[in-house]
Amino acid sequence: MALLAPKCDRCGRRTRKTQEDKPICEACAEEMDLIVQAGYEVDRLCPVDGTAMKKEVAHMLVIDRCPKCSGAWLDGGELERLKEGVQMEAVLATTRGLTSPLI
Numbered sequence: 001m002a003l004l005a006p007k008c009d010r011c012g013r014r015t016r017k018t019q020e021d022k023p024i025c026e027a028c029a030e031e032m033d034l035i036v037q038a039g040y041e042v043d044r045l046c047p048v049d050g051t052a053m054k055k056e057v058a059h060m061l062v063i064d065r066c067p068k069c070s071g072a073w074l075d076g077g078e079l080e081r082l083k084e085g086v087q088m089e090a091v092l093a094t095t096r097g098l099t100s101p102l103i
């Protein structure tokens with residue numbers, strides 16, 4: 001018999017995975033982990049105006065976003081993942097004006 005899997009608490013996709021008794025899909029669980037990890041990192045300062053940047057997670061990448069100039073920055077690890085050809089366009093669409101201190 002086919003019971004419908006519950007919907008992910010975060011994105012609404014059907015999933016059988018749960019975390020703390022809430023249905024959450026694989027992708028969201030991974031993203032949540034990233035957010036938790038990012039929380040332990042020290043906030044970086046915007047290289048343009050020196051404002052402390054906020055961490056955002058988009059498409060499985062942690063992005064530092066400056067609240068002042070809206071610049072988005074990636075750290076080395078994330079940049080490597082982009083070079084591997086992952087979702088560059090999706091990330092660009094999310095961040096608008098992506099810049100990296102490493103280029």
Ligand SMILES: [Zn+2]
Nearest residue numbers: 008011025028
């Ligand atoms: Zn989800």
Ligand SMILES: [Zn+2]
Nearest residue numbers: 046049066069
């Ligand atoms: Zn800035």
